Amino acid sequence: MSSKRIEIMDTTLRDGEQTSSVSFSASEKLTIAQLLLEELKVDRIEIASARVSEGEFEAVKSITNWATENGYIDAVEVLTFVDKGISIQWMVDAGAKVQNLLTKGSLNHLTYQLKKTPNQHFKEIKETIISAKEKGIETNVYLEDWSNGMRNSKEYVFEFLEFLSTQNVKRVMLPDTLGVLTPSESFDFVSEIKNKFSKLHFDFHAHNDYDLSVANVMQALKAGVDGIHLTVNGMGERAGNAPLASVVAVVKDFMPELKIGVNEKALNSVSKLVETFSGFRIPVNKPIVGANVFTQTAGIHADGDNKKNLYFNDLLPERFGRKRKYALGKSSGKANIQKNLQELGLHLNDEDLKKVTQRIIELGDKKEIVTKEDLPYIISDVLDSNLYEEKVLVNSYALTHSKGLRPSTTVSLTIEGETFEANAQGDGQFDAFMNALKNIYLKKKLALPKLIDYAVRIPPGSNSDALCETVITWKKEDKEFKTRGLDSDQTVSAIKATEKMLNII
Known part of the structure; x- marks a missing residue:
């Protein structure tokens, strides 16, 4: 049986950028667009909404210029509106060739937001599609709030699709705008539509409000959908969109009857770059791309x-x-x-x-x-620690550092079975610790070696809660020797190095 090829449309730069507090610069948008098409090899990218800011317009222009020169212009899409040709003119000026026209996929949205009848809406959509074609722009149609449309006004959805099947439309896009679908509904609704309108190309666009986006995409694919919309790292409004990496892995591993062109090897590097540009942190346990998952x-x-x-x-x-x-x-x-x-x-x-x-x-x-x-x-x-016998033990210590007061240390020490306690102040916590030790050794009529060098280092490649190694060089009579201590706390690592010195002497 020949495998069916599924189109992957990435909407990180449009829907993903609607993530709260995320905004890509024009150069970041261009870099991401290039990586998505050339490295990841997704089939299409949705890069912006028409009629937005001047900066966004310039970003779109830089992407369409690059895409035109490199043969990708038909894979670059822009969200547009039924607005008497304003979006279309914006696209012409920006050099884009494919519009994703936002229309109303539920009777509720149509009635209460647009306050129009189905026939009025369809007439305006038809005019928009014809006008786009005249300007050399291809049309895909989004049925906004389609999932609620299927739940509450199915007759309207079918009437709409009947109308679209007579229009010059390349793809019909079925968004679960509010992320409310269950996997069984995703399967049932897409199956019903594919059975009635087998000649139309349908895309499925999932949101993740119930953490069901990947399962919903899987069921929509089983029901025969032709394309899916995803975002890098699952970015998007509210709980985000279906995540690209997870869906790609699921399709490749569990749906061998389907073929997708995404280059898995580039998923991690593109994911990390988008994380850096967006400031939108990837949870460490996020499948495929999270720091901890392997x-x-x-x-x-x-x-x-x-x-x-x-x-x-x-x-x-x-x-x-x-x-x-x-x-x-x-x-x-x-x-x-x-x-x-x-x-x-x-x-x-x-x-x-x-x-x-x-x-x-x-x-x-x-x-x-x-x-x-x-x-x-x-x-x-x-x-x-294997090199010497432990005859001296630092039992406990209290280090205090208060504003306006000299640091002080209280230490309890056992030397060959005998326990001593002392308190001292110093220029720093470790200095106070050493002064307390000196007080104990004076009682024992023993001299401590001289501290001649103190070096602290963190292992390269370690992180903020890194281990800290303190290496101290001591001099006793004419002989120098080093001890080292290791701990996540710098002063404690120095105390451990000192404890080794006490055992060596």
Whole structure:
């Protein structure tokens, strides 16, 4: 059986830009348009509404100029209105060739918003289509509020479609304008229409108000719809539109009888670019393009991946230009850590691996993310600790920093079974901590080495809650030595480095 080709129309630049507080500049619009058509290879793009601002007009012109030069002008569409030719003139001036004419798809909208009869509306639509054709503009027709039209005024919808079947219209577009459809209604309504008007090309335009947009698109496709409207990252008014990446993956994996031309490998990079331009953040758990969706956190999953890919499904990250990651945190197992070590080209024996795993779990309890880049620092910290016997233990400390007062520290320390407590002030919290230590060591008639260098670094590629490594150089008599401490808090990492020094001396 030959597969049916489905047209993908991306409306990120028109409907997607209606996302609250999103506005693309003209150069951003052109860049996105080029990526959608050349890299992602969607079939069509809807780029603007006619009759909007001067800036928008210039943005449309820059896209139509580029599209004309590169053979894409028939794939560039503009939303227009039944307005006695004003939209059409705007399109002519902007150099656009395809109008998506907004009409009323429910009797409610027609009666209460336009206050017109069906015949009056149809007559004006006919005049608009004829006028467009005369100016070399092709027409697609949107039936606004079509989903409610099918629920509440089906006879009107069928009368409208009967009229459109006699007009010079390329596509009829069926929007669930308010995002109210269920999957079963999407299937039933599209089936009914396709059965009655099999010669017309129908597009389905889903909104995501009930989080059903992908399911509704799937059912509309099963019912025989010919094209679907999507947006990058599911951008759009209210809860947004059907998301491009999710729908592409669903069609490719579950509907092999349908063919789409989208290049999956470009989905992630285009998604990230649109995120940057729009400021509209992608939720980390958004399917296909979210930061976390190809990250295994549970150790059992990483272990299963090592043993015949037990936790893989068809959504392999490489399909979308991504890589699987193994998160390091409190639910990490040895397998997660081994996967990350392999990528870094590191190998640990079982005993050391156990200690590193334990350390990562401790850190994971305190902070959200331990990154792959943190691993060498953690290993270094853990292996350092193997070099000496713990005879000195920092039991607890209280660091205070108040405006107008010198920082102070109270510390409790156990030296070979004997516990001491001291309080001191200093120029900073760590300085106060060192002064408190000196007070304890004076009681023991012991001298502390001199601190001669103090360096703090964050692992490259780490993030804002990154691990912090403090490396302190000490001098005792004529001998210099270094200790390092690792923690998500800078002062605590310095205290840990100091605790190692106390054990070494």
